[in-house]
Structures are given as C-alpha cells and as structure tokens.
Amino acid sequence: MSARASNRIFDIVNITFVSLFVLFCLLPFVHMIAVSLSSNRAITSGEVTLFPVELNWSAYTQVFSDHSMLTSLGFTVILTVATTLLCMLFTIAAAYPLTKGNLKGRKFFMYLIVITMFFSGGIIPEYLLIRDLHMINTVWALILPGLVSPFNLIILITFFKNIPPSLEESAEIDGSSYMHTLIKIVLPLSLPVMATLALFYAVGRWNGFQDALMYINDPQIYPLQLKLFQMVQNNMVTELTQMEGANRTALTPEALKAATVIFATVPILLVYPWLQKYFVSGVMLGAVKG
Amino acid sequence: MTLTKATQATKTGDFGKRKSYIKRYWQLYALLSLPIAYFLIFRYGPMYGVQIAFKDFNLFQGINGSEWIGLEAFREVFAMNDFYITLRNTFMLNFLDLLVSFPAPIILAIMLYEIRNAWFKKISQTLLYIPHFISWVIIGGIVYQLFGTQSGMVNTVLQAMGMDAIPFLTDKNSWLITYLFTGVWQSAGWGTILYLAALTGVNRELFEAADVDGASRMKKIWHITLPSIKPTIITLLILNLGKMVSIGFDRPYIIGNTAVREYSDVLSTFVYRIGLEAGQYTLATVVGLFQAVVGLVFILGSNYISKKVTGDGIL
DSSP: OOHHHHHHHHHHHHHHHHHHHHHHHHHHHHHHHHHHTSOHHHHHTTOOSSSOSSOOOHHHHHHHHOHHHHHHHHHHHHHHHHHHHHHHHHHHHHHTGGGOTTSTTHHHHHHHHHHHHHOOOOHHHHHHHHHHTTOTTSTHHHHGGGSOOHHHHHHHHHHHHTSOHHHHHHHHHTTOOHHHHIIIIIHHHTHHHHHHHHHHHHHHHHHOOHHHHHHOOOGGGOOHHHHHHHHHHHHHHHHHHHHTTOOOTTSOOHHHHHHHHHHHHHHHHHHHHHHHHHHHHHHHHHHSOO | OHHHHHHHHHHTTHHHHHHHHHHHHHHHHHHHHHHHHHIIIIIIHHHHHGGGGGEEOOTTTHHHHSEEOTTHHHHHHHTOHHHHHHHHHHHHHHHHHHHHHTHHHHHHHHHHHHOOOHHHHHHHHHHHHGGGGSOHHHHHHHHHHHHOTTTOHHHHHHHHTTOOOOOTTTSHHHHHHHHHHHHHHHHHHHHHHHHHHHHTTSOHHHHHHHHHTTOOHHHHIIIIIHHHHHHHHHHHHHHHHTTTTOOOSHHHHHHOOGGGHHHHOOHHHHHHIIIIITOOHHHHHHHHHHHHHHHHHHHHHHHHHHHHHHSSOOO
C-alpha cells in the first residue's frame, strides 16, 4: 500500500472516530428532544429513540403555561445576572491591588486567599454560619458564599500582571488615580479574560444545586436546578416503583420531564458558542500558575 | 523607649512618609477591603465553626455555648460502619473515574490534532465542549431517561438486538457503568483543551523530518505527538491523584439513589445526610474535617511527588 493511500485511510478512520465521539456527546440531547415531542404512550412502550413518535407539542405548551416554572426561570435569570456582576466586582477589587508589588501586606493577603483553596471549614460549619447570619431562605445564601473564587482570582491576577507596565505608568505620571487607571486602562484591556470569568461565574450559578438544596425551601425562590431536581427524583421513584410493580399513573409524564430538561438547557446553548474563544484562552491562563 | 523612638521617627520624617504612603495607596486598600471582608466572613468563618467537631453541639447553645467533648465524636465516627463504606466508595469512584475519564481526553486530543480540515475540527470542538456546561441535575434527568430498565433508550436498543435489559440504575454493579459514563460524557471534550494547548507548541519541522524518513502517522503520533504532551499528562495525573479523597456532591447525590446506596454513598453525601438531614451536626463536621485534612495531606503529597518527578510543583 502506498504512503498516500495509508494516509488517506488514517484520515478516514480518524474522522470517523471523532464523529462518533461527537455523536456520543449529542445523542442524549437528540433523544431528549425526541421524547419531549412524543406521546406518552410511545415513550412508555419504548418506541422513541432518536425521532419523535406521534409528534406533538403539548409538553412544551404545558411547561410554558406552568406558572411556577416560569417564575423559577425568571428568578434564576435575575439571580445569575446579579451574582455574576457582584462576583466580577469583588474579583476585580481583589485582583487589581494584588498586582501592585509595592503594596504593603500584599503577600499576607495572597496567603490569606490561597489557603482557602486547599482547606475549608466544610459544609456543616458553612451552613451554621449562613443560619447565624439569618440568610436561610434568602437570595443572599445563594450569592454571598461563592462571591470570589480563588481560582478565578488567580487567573485575573495573572492576566493583569501581563499588561505592559508602561501603559499604567504613563497614566500615573499624568496624575491619574489608581481607580481611574483601573477603569480607564486596565479593564478595557482585559475584556476577553473578564468575559471568560463572567462565563465561569454565570455557569456556576446557573448550574448550582447543592447550596439551593441546603439553604432554600421557599418555592418562591427555587432556582431552576432545584425545581428540575424534584422532577428527576420523581423519575427515580418511577424506576424504583417499577421494580416493585406499582402503578405509575400519578407521576409526571416523561415528555414533560424531557421538555423541562430541554427548557433548562437551551439558555446555556444560546450563550455558550459566542463565548467559546474566550473561555478556551481562560482555561489556558488558569493552567499557568499565579 | 518606644516613645522616644516614635518621636524620633516623626522628627526624621517617617510620619510624613507614612502619610504620603496612605495618600498614595488608600484607594487600593479600599478596593481590597471588600473581598478581604468576604474571605474573612465566608471562608474563615466556617473554619472557626470547625471547633464543633470537638463539642457536643446543639443549635440552641450555638457554637460558643456548646460543651467541649474532646475526641469523643471522632471515636464515634471511627466506629461507624457507614463511615468506612463511604470512604471506600469515595476512593473507588474516584479511582474508576481516573481509569476511564483520564485517558479519554488524551486520545481525543490526539485525534483532534490529527484532523487537517480546520472547519470540521472547529465544529467538533464546539460540540464536544457542550457537556461540560450541563448541570448534574440535567444530566441526571437525561440519565434516567436513557438508562431506565423498562423504557430507557439504551435498554430498548439492547433488547431489540436480542440482549437482556441491564438494570443500569438499580443494580449497584451496573450502576457503576452509568456513573462512569456520565464522567466521560461530561469531561472528555473539555479535558482536551489543555492537551491541545500543549500541542500548539510542537515544532512542525519534527513532523516534516519524520516525513522525509517515511514515518507512518501512527509512528509520528507515538514518537512526536505523545512525548510532547507527556509533561501535561504527568502533571494532570499527579493533580488528579491528589484529589482522590475529595469528591463533588452533585454527581453521586443525583446519579445515585437508594437502591445503589451501597456504592453511591460517598463522604460528601454522607456529610449531608447525617448533618443536614439527620441533624447530627457534630458527627457530620467530624467527617468533613477528616476529609479536609486527609485531602490536604494528599494535595501536599502530590505536590511533593510532582516536584520530584517533573521538577516543578503543582501548587
């Protein structure tokens, strides 16, 4: 076999394998979409694989007419935006001073922050703290405990340090204050990394589940994930009761669950492709130690 | 003595210096005060609360009012059967995950690197990264739909091919497959980023020289591509070994269930269950503290190993 032909075969095999892996990542979504658009009869008899059977939109009509679901979505959107803004504010406020080598106490503050990456009090003391601060069942329990991620902070410090010092120095000679330099010079130069960190914070909040499970039991402020979880648990009940042969008529229809899952996934898929190039560079920045 | 020193200092102008230092830097300290307050309250606050591991804590007396009991709670935890089961499960799930989920991104990154059609490569990467952004709750919803014994798609397909249905969710051994599947599915694509980044630094001339020698593609992968990501592989492997005792809460809690608890109950879910569900705050804090301390030992240990092996620490 000639080298050219073996090269060609290699390419074909390689592309096939990569395509299979891409399919492996996508098929679960395709299946969920198919289920969400199928009739309950077809789903429970196992007829649905990758295409809808007995196509209908009723599951989506139901999701969009479910008042509590829309409330939860609206609340989660606002919560995510507010959390992301506050997290960015605090992370920037920590990162900028810590890039100034001649700031007294800088080393001490760095240690104070880095230690928390390797040791934490654990969830029980944290729960008791939130309880003592009277934050149970308030949005603050979902916002404040995760305000600054030391990991993200180090990414930002690394990035700030790489900005040519001459740019800042010339502003300082002109008598510009640190605050002014930060806002007018440093931040505009850091938009890509800030987009990355904002995405990390936003995804973290959007997907966050454990804190909601621990701190929130008022349905008015259920984040979407907690609401979804109750349906997933419902699914599990289905699975376990099937083992015991109990009836399942009282449970949430499968199509509705699938439609809800799709409903909660779509916002991420809408935002994500636009930011892809930023966060890839962000991950690499994170790999460079601070 | 100190007084005279202070007056001397003022005389020689230190006071003026300090004043100008504050005048120059106050904005930076003002900025820093917010996040430092955050760290002190929300990160160090819980560390103060860790003392209840050594106290007979009850909610009414609070952290300071509860009585000291020394190591009694530790003795009680170390006598609990469930503690050892969850400890074993934590190691077992992490180890199996490492075995399956660690090599996957390496293989995938090499395959992506070999793709010469830039357009196909970019689309593939975009799609492969998506699962990383999907929450465990959503993955849980998908998993129950896919792996259900009665009407799950996987079992429907298996049965159509004449095989028996596999109880992926309710039999503990089959459940391990489900657990590992979710790990590969979620992390394999995302994990390629660091390897692909390492590969952008490879000198293309090496491949050209290999072409002149008539090396096959597989030979080139083995002798050029793989060695150039070897440092990344080793560093990430050591980093992963350092995290063997730490395990997230969401994945085992959501993918697991009461039928497979013998395998799905890990330290993080155990702490939640005995602490917040059963209200045994002291015992749960002991388990959490044990996990934090052992975790720290593992991290420091792996940092030491990393320094020995690669000449560079991971911290």
